[in-house]
């Protein structure tokens with residue numbers, strides 16, 4: 001049984017006080033979400049404050065990115081080790097905004113993933129196609145390319161050992177347009193089948209999250225799909241009530257919501 005996971009990606013929103021208040025609201029609701037793993041990913045500078053609020057709770061913290069290098073003269077960067085020292089559990093790598101706006105290539109993303117795993121944290125690797133790629137019927141080709149760095153690596157089994165994947169169709173991120181549950185399920189099944197080629201046992205245990213305009217009203221249908229193990233939530237993660245409703249919806253995967 002794959003434990004459902006719901007992750008809030010707060011992006012570059014909020015102030016320290018609002019970040020702490022949001023974390024506190026999520027913390028207070030964790031009793032309604034038993035069986036669902038929850039993580040929140042504030043901006044780097046709010047991580048310390050959020051971790052303080054979450055101390056002693058089951059709600060985990062994640063970072064939205066990380067440096068691809070271990071350490072050294074890289075002005076402005078944050079290393080995986082620094083995140084681990086803070087008490088972070090997850091690190092998002094390869095979000096489409098990082099790929100599109102900050103020039104991160106598949107090679108950069110793989111280097112980041114390796115840094116995260118090297119210090120014992122869990123990467124959440126984002127993959128997804130643009131609208132143009134979907135319309136050209138290239139979705140599977142694009143996803144295969146985004147995954148090949150991990151799946152074709154000589155140490156693929158080790159890379160897969162502690163990894164979460166997130167399917168985030170770029171056309172659905174922040175647009176209010178969601179993949180239908182059937183569209184998302186088809187891609188999730190494709191992803192799991194690709195992973196099975198490199199690690200059959202691991203594929204069955206791998207959590208594949210869906211991200212892209214998940215809201216309280218569409219979460220139940222998405223989470224009812226057999227291969228959707230939770231969500232990576234952007235906009236709706238900034239409203240405590242919406243995020244909590246999405247976490248509660250994920251309990252349906254346990255037969256509980």
Ligand code: PGA
Nearest residue numbers: 173174212213233234235
């Ligand atoms: P969204 O963002 O829920 O606002 O579409 C998802 C994401 O970027 O992870």
